[in-house]
Amino acid sequence: MTNKSILPEIEASAHCDGPCGVYDPASARIAGEAVQSMTKKMLALEYPKVFSSESMASYLNTMSRYAAIKDEEAQKCKHELLVLWTDFFKPQHLDAHPELHTTFWQAAKLCSACKVEVSATHAQELMDAIEAIHHMFWEIKGRDVPWIRAS
Amino acid sequence: MQRFIAVVSGDSMWPTYTDGQRLECTSDLQQLVVGSVVVFIHPLRSHLRAIKRIKDIDEKSLFVEGDHPDPLASEDSHNFGRIPRSNVVGIVLDIESE
Numbered sequence: 001m002t003n004k005s006i007l008p009e010i011e012a013s014a015h016c017d018g019p020c021g022v023y024d025p026a027s028a029r030i031a032g033e034a035v036q037s038m039t040k041k042m043l044a045l046e047y048p049k050v051f052s053s054e055s056m057a058s059y060l061n062t063m064s065r066y067a068a069i070k071d072e073e074a075q076k077c078k079h080e081l082l083v084l085w086t087d088f089f090k091p092q093h094l095d096a097h098p099e100l101h102t103t104f105w106q107a108a109k110l111c112s113a114c115k116v117e118v119s120a121t122h123a124q125e126l127m128d129a130i131e132a133i134h135h136m137f138w139e140i141k142g143r144d145v146p147w148i149r150a151s
Numbered sequence: 152m153q154r155f156i157a158v159v160s161g162d163s164m165w166p167t168y169t170d171g172q173r174l175e176c177t178s179d180l181q182q183l184v185v186g187s188v189v190v191f192i193h194p195l196r197s198h199l200r201a202i203k204r205i206k207d208i209d210e211k212s213l214f215v216e217g218d219h220p221d222p223l224a225s226e227d228s229h230n231f232g233r234i235p236r237s238n239v240v241g242i243v244l245d246i247e248s249e
Binding site: 007008009010011012013014015016086087090091092 | 154155156157158159160161162168170173174175190193199201202217220221223225226
């Protein structure tokens, strides 16, 4: 019978090929905050009180820039979420987080909604979904990382 | 015949073996067959010992694969190709009992 206490010990790597250690939902959070910020700016932008070529050009230019940034950041946010969903999260994580797929699906849909709408409600719901993903992610990593926002 | 303990690091063998699990192995390689789980020298990183299951075997080499159903969860012969038989250092016998 083998005396197990004296058996030599080695580490057997069972890792994936991807950069397991460098995923972070912060990328999605920053993009999501930009979407929310641009949405708020668009809703707050006042129509020119004095109508002129200059005032209209300025208004349209500002609104267009806000819309372009909102669209771009929403797409970026969706990309970051999809990478986390499909690459980082694994089937074994569903046991502890059965809501994982629904959360990501809704978050991705909210990114699309924020692109086609100017909705403060959907922008906030997107941030709520990203916050939920933040908590799932760091719980799986075994680290207590508080939810913070840059804005 | 020599016995040793392989401590699993990572989830590529989930759900069969999980991260941190201690596996009793043998260096007797006479029973290398399809289905066996083996510990081997990584073909592209010689300092690393990896653990996978044999999916195919011939006189010179083995095709090894992780058990994890997610294709992204395992770096195996799908990435680094077949490994030489000479890279195998052990066969997993069982989970170490308490």
